Structure formats: C-alpha cells, structure tokens
Amino acid sequence: MDCRQPERDELVEQYLQGQMSSSAQDEFEVHILECSACLQAVETLQALREGLEQEAQRIRSEVPVRKGWFRWQWAAGLAVLLIVLGVGFQSYRHRRPVQIAQPKAPALSSPVPGIEPPQQTPGPSDQVVITVPGPPPPPKKMGDVTVTATRVGSEEVPSPDVKAGTPEITIDKTPTALMPDEKAVAHASPKDTAPQPNSATSQPVDEELAKELFLLGDVQAPAYTFSGFAATVDKSQKTGPRRKGTDAAVSITPGAGNLAQGRVYFEQAMGAYVDRRYGNAAALLEEAVQAQPNAEDANFYLGVCRLLVARPSDAIAPLTKILANPKSPFTQSAHFYLAKAFIQTQDLAQAEEHLRAADAVPGRLSTQAHSLLGKVQALRARQQPPLTPPTTLAPN
C-alpha cells in the first residue's frame, strides 16, 4: 500500500469517510496496525472529525463573513440599486451622447529608435462598467469535457432581461443550507477535476450539453423516516409486523442471524443517512447487503448513497438488483435513480430506457420521470448529427 504523502491523506480520508470497499478497508486496517505514520494520521483526522461533530451546531448556525465583502443583504440591495442606476444611465446616454474630457495622457516613448510610438486611444469612457464582484462559478466536468459556466453580466452593465438567478446576486443561504431539516436534500454532482480558467463569454455546444447533463444528473436524497423496525416477509417465513409508512419490503434470506445482523446495520446506516452522512451510511449499507444480499431497502439506499457521494458507476449494481423483483415497491424508484446514474455516466440511451420504465410504473416519481424523460430525449436529439438533404444537380 502506497502511504507516502500526499496519497496518505487521501487514503485516510477515504477510510474515515467509509468510501472504501470492504476488502480495501480491511487491507487499510491491517496497514495501520503496522504503520505508525498512517495510524497517527488516522487518529488526527478522527480527532478533527470528533471536534467538528461537537461544534457542528455552532458551525452550521454561523454566517460566514468574507473578507472585503458586505453581508449578503447589503450586497443584494446594492446590486439591485446599481443595476437600476446602470440601466437608467444607459437609456439616458443613448438619448444624449455625452463628451467626457479625458486627461491628456503622457506621451509614450518608443522603445525602439526610429519607430513611431503606439497611439494612445481613449478608453471606453462612454461606457459605464459596473462590476458586481462575485465568485466564479464552480466549474463542472463530466467525462472528458470541462464546462466553465459564464456569469452573464458579470463585467458589463446587465441588460434588463438578465435572468433573476444571476449568481452575483445569489443570496448566500449558508445558515439555512447547513441546518439539518426534515427533508434532507443533498446535491451530488458528477466527479469533477481541476477547472479551466473562466474567461469565455460564450460556451461551445458540447460544453453546454455537458452542463445540462450535470444539472439533469443532480440527485436529491429521498427522505427516510424511521417508522418501526419490522419487515414484510414471504408468507412462508413470517417473523414480524409489517412496516408502515415506508416503502419497505424486504425479501428475507434464510438465517435469522443474518437477518438480525443485516437489520442492525441497516438501522445504523439510516441513522447516518438522515444525518446526511452518506459516506458512512454507504459503508454500513454495504455490510447490511453483505448480510442480506436481497434486502431491497438496503440495496436501494446503498445505490442512492453511492450516487450522493458521486459514485454513479457503483450505484448501478445495487439498484439493478431491485429490478429482479417486478413487484417490488422500490421498482419505480430504482428505475428513476438508475436513470440518474446513467445520466451521470453519460449513457443517455440507458437513462432514457430507465426513465421510460419509471414513467410506466404508477408512483410518486411519475411526474419527475416523465419530465426528465422529455429532457433526456431532447438532449439525445441534439446529439444526433443533422440529416443532410440530398443535393440536387442543376440540369445542363
């Protein structure tokens, strides 16, 4: 195992986040029994996490104030005021052109004897430039295409038809976003890498497509509420009361020991899940699935957790397993999230197939599946090369 820096920090973090497979986890644990440097790194990061957990409530409730920035309320008000002034000034200027005297620039000397110095041209004095500083958008990358979104109106006077969602005016919703709420929403993006410089003012078509794919592949964590810890069983193996209020339908494998163990892992996993610790939840769900390979709820949430920690390829197997039972209450959801996984891995054909299946199954995701299906079909149509009409030769 390569535990040199900087790989060590990454390995340690992956281990503590529960992002390793069972075998890799075992291998790493054997390693830290023998490597004091890695053990110390694990202990340090564990201590850091414990410190963060203890301070979590305080950290979530604090509103960060960035250096050189106003608070978001002032920034929003100021931005609106500047836009209104800028638009007003522009319309006024177009009616009455204004000559603004420029101070005389110092004469430029030519660096090369005998060559005319460059002419100094007046700057864009007749153009009002209002810059509302804003952070560059996080670039998105899917596959081999790097998308750099451009903020419209970031360096010019925004036109009146600028969409209301321009990022410069986006309100920092950090306090609300960080507070855990009942409908825990997490947005997972496809794996991204180093961004490209953001200097373009227009986007090539393939980047636009990749950006749309990114947005379509966005995953929201389906809510989970604890409502008892029972499972429905086959008629031949009744072991407990029916679970209410959830989609749970668990196929029980023979062996009460495996069942109990699997359910313990599942319960712990869902505790992490509702706390939005999806990495930990995934690791516990892997154990649950090992104990109960056919448990549909464990497989479903494992697939979802892997999507939420940006492992779409790994999400496909557990979600596909659910489809073995056509009568499973998870069928529609499995198709829907499989479609998300395939969107994230850019396999639109498979995504479309699963969205059709999700749309065909009655359920709460029908509307979303139908809407998403339309968008995926539109994207696929854009990807197809346009048909070239046959050329007609002019008669002689």
Added chain:
Amino acid sequence: MADEQTIVPGTATPEAMLVERIRSGDRSAEEELVQTYQRAVIAIATFRTHDREAARDLSQEVMIAVLKALREGQLREVNKLAAFIQGTARNLINNHLRKQASRAEVELAADETPGADPVEEAELAERRRLIQIELRSFNTTDQQILLLSLVDGHSLAVVAQRLNLSHDAVRARKSRMVKKIMKKFAPLSQR
C-alpha cells in the same frame, strides 16, 4: 504439529519472535504486543462503531482475545500477526454491533491483562483537545468546509455549491487546513 511453525533463528520477523515469546509465557512480550497494537485497534473500533468509549472497551476485548489465542498457539501464520489482529477486531466489533453494547464478561483477572499505556492515552486526549482549539481558530467558512466534507461526507463540488465558492477554492482551503493540522499534530505522517 501442523499448526505450529518452527522459527528459524535469524530469519524470523520481529512479529514472529514476539508471537513465540508470548507462546512461551513471556509477560513482557504480552505487554509489548498491547503497547504496539492497541492504539490502532482503538482507531479501527472508533471508526467502525462511531463510539470512542465503546471502542476503548472493545480494544481491550480484542487484545485479550488475541493474547489468549497466541498463548494457545492458535496463530498459524506467525508472519501475519497484523492481519490476525485485524480479523479478530473485525469479528468482535461485528458481534458488538449485533448485540448492541451487550458484551461478555471477561474472565481474566485485571492483573493478568496488560492495559494500554496511560501516558499514551493522556497524550492522545491532549492532542484531541489541542486539535479542537486549532479548529476554533479557523474562520467560519473554513470550519464549514471541513464540517460538510469530513463529517457530512459531501463532495467538494457540493460543498462549493452550498457555500457559494469555487471548487478550486474549497479544495485549496480544505487541503491547507488538513495539512496544517496533520503537520502540527501528526508529525510522523508528514514523512
């Protein structure tokens, strides 16, 4: 016997020598085993149970079980001591998770079982306290980056989105903070 390995002098690893010494009843070898491996077992148990107190208790159980097995010569491949300890830890932790905090009483008397080094334990506790102080010295945004990524498990892209920062900025800030803490509190890991 098939389950005993003959240790050839000059070719045995330190682990093999340690195992042999324990099998022959060397108490100092048992203490050495505990001093060498218990910290790592605590770290493993803490990760798997998310409960430091339970992890501490479990590490004791693990070391007792390992010592018992080694005394009785149950380790077949003496050069795989670490893997044996990890496997024992994993099984006992899984049992614990299954039984939910009910554990068997240990029959061995207290003075027969070497404990973890109290000085080392105190150092670890002090390190945790200092890490928390260091954490509070970071600004709010940095703390939120760490919380969202290390505790909530979100990807850097999600963290950047939630905090309205660029992905680059989040990655750089997180890396800087983690490196700072590692350098300060885990100097061995910087090699």
